[in-house]
Amino acid sequence: MQKITALVRSGVIALSLACASTAAIAQENPLSARSEVLPTALANLTDKGVRLTFLDERGGVRGYLGESRDGKMQVFYLMPDNDYVIVGTLLRADGLNITGLQIADMQDRFAQFRNEVEAKNADISTPQTDTPPSPRVANATPYDQKVSAVPVVVEPSPVAAVGSAEDKxxxxxxxxxxxxxxxxxxxxxxxxxxxxxGDAEKQPLLYMVADPNCPFCHRAWAKLQPLISDNKLAVQVILIAGLKGSAPKTRSILAGKEPGRAWWLGQGSKDGVEVPAEPAAGTEDYKRADYYLKLNNDFATKVGLSGTPFFAYVGSDGKLYSAEGPDDLAGFLDRLMN
Known part of the structure; x- marks a missing residue:
């Protein structure tokens, strides 16, 4: 368990520094007061002075990080019958180290808590400005090609906040x-x-398929914008219309002279921002925008998209990574950003 110990140390130390009394935290078992409601298998551990931190539940078993009085750390998994505890590493059928992911998630929670405490204790706050970059805009396909329209029906998928994992x-x-x-x-x-x-020639490139009426796309974009402002990321946006009422908005944005700037300023990417009316039906601008929309919908169908937002990128290891509304956007981006 040496690797797990190393992973957790920084998070535990950070949490201790953020609190008023390190000694009090070290001596108090966070679950000792609840021993009467804990399964006996866990209560036996806390009675022996093991401090337990809940990780999460995977595959029907609940994971806990335990730290003994002498500082040794182990991961315990409570079986579904609540009568047995297994010590060790949890692996998925494909060999993925679930325990490692759980530890990293816990680190992220500690880091978030520390940042919140530091922010509350700050004597001053520095005003920040958000100057939008000049988006690079490309319509990659000539208008004179012909495509067949295949309707796409998608449902929005939730995403989580951006953070980072620390073990490479x-x-x-x-x-x-x-x-x-x-x-x-x-x-x-x-x-x-x-x-x-963003600048795709200098920054890591993330592909994003989005729907202007998808609230989860809006939330994801709000997390990505600071990375673009800090010149850490470029995003290639492919707009589709899978949700009710999305098609006019998508055509409006794609018909514009600067769709990237419109998207950056909130058109289709932010709740409450009005999108101008689409071009009049039958006009060249409408036909061009409708062609682009059908082209993108065809792509979404070919990829097998069933939810938005959809993300993909080629990682530093040369592999393709993709997900629809990943539960952990930070974890998803790790191979791209680090």
């Missing part, structure tokens, strides 16, 4: 290795009517 021997991204063929995906995505926000 493994990565949270490993859970998102794509089943799509990389070369085929890259060929197909290059033929879409996309716009790029």
């Amino acid at each position: 021997d493994w990565s949270k991204s490993d859970a998102y290795v794509s089943r799509l063929a990389k070369e085929t995906f890259l060929t197909d995505v290059a033929k879409t009517a996309f716009f790029t926000v």
Whole structure:
């Protein structure tokens, strides 16, 4: 368990520094007062002075990080019958180290708590400005090509906040290795009517399929914008219309002279921002925008998209990673950002 101990140390230390009394935390068992409601298998551990921190539940078993009085750490898994505890590492059928992911999630929670405490205790707050970059816009496919329209029906998927994992021997991204063929995906995505926000020539490139009426796309974009502002990321946006009422908004944005800037300023990417009316039906602008929309919808159908937002990228290891509304956006991006 040496690796787990190393992983957790920084999080435990950070949490202790953020609190008023390190000694009080070290002496208090966070679950001791609840021993009467704990399963006997766990209560026996806390009675022996083991401090337990709940990780999460995977595969029907609940994971806990335990620290003994002498500082040794082990991960315990409570079986579904509540009568047995197993000590060790939890692996998924494909070999993914679930225990490592759980430890990293706990680190992220500690780091978030520490940041919140430091923010509350700060004597001053520094005002920040948000100057939008000049988006690079590209419509990759000529208008004179013909495509067939295939309707796409998608449901929005939730995403989590952006953070980071700290151990580079493994990565949270490993859970998102794509089943799509990389070369085929890259060929197909290059033929879409996309716009790029950020400098894709200098920054890591993330592909994003979004629907202007998808609230989870809006939340995800709010997490990505600071990374673009800090010149840490570029995002290639492929707009589709799978939700009710999305098509006019998508055509409006794609018909504009600067769709990337419109998206950056909130059109289709932020709740409450009005999107201008689409071009009049039958006009050249309408036909062009409708062509782009059908092209992107075809791409979404070919990829097998069933929810938005959809993300993909080629990681530092050369593998393709993809996910629809990943539960942990930070973990998903790890192989791209680090």
